[in-house]
Amino acid sequence: MRTLIIATIKKTSQQVGKIISYTMLVLFFCWLIAGIGYQLLGQKDIQERKAGMLNVLNGIDILDQFTLENIHLVQPAKALISYKLTAYFTTEKNKSTFIKQIRDYLLNNGWEIVLYENTPQSVFLEAKKDTYICTIETSSQESIHVWNVTIMCDDFFSRYNL
Secondary structure (H helix, E strand, C coil): CHHHHHHHHHHHHHHHHHHHHHHHHHHHHHHHHHHHHHHHHCHHHHHHHHHHHHHHHHHCHHHHHCCCEEEEEECCCCCCCCCEEEEEEECCCCHHHHHHHHHHHHHHCCCEEEEEEECCCCEEEEEEECCEEEEEEECCCCCCCEEEEEEEECCHHHHCCC
């Protein structure tokens, strides 16, 4: 009787394992097909999103005093649908004072600060307004005076890096 129960448990666990494996495989192929389809058929939507993110970036007036360099659309790793608009700028201002100015500007212009970190090693600020998320942080490059600005849509695909 005991061996029959153990055999039944083994057989059931093998079947459950197969079901989980096949489900994961089907989900992967669905993600892959949907992402490739979006890349091929959704170019108009991609360009509209890029234009919207560029308008948001240009609408942050406090950044007008800097030369934004290397403005480009980035597709995050493992993402087939979401995009981010990234730019860099440099300043000689003190990073703590500067990030407080940016935070105050964003708060006064309808942005909600989601995350704010100011440590001796790095500075990170994430703010949300309407359907966009703006991230401003010190760059991981060699100079602490290099800042990275990222704008992305606040949607399902961007939040979960799909």
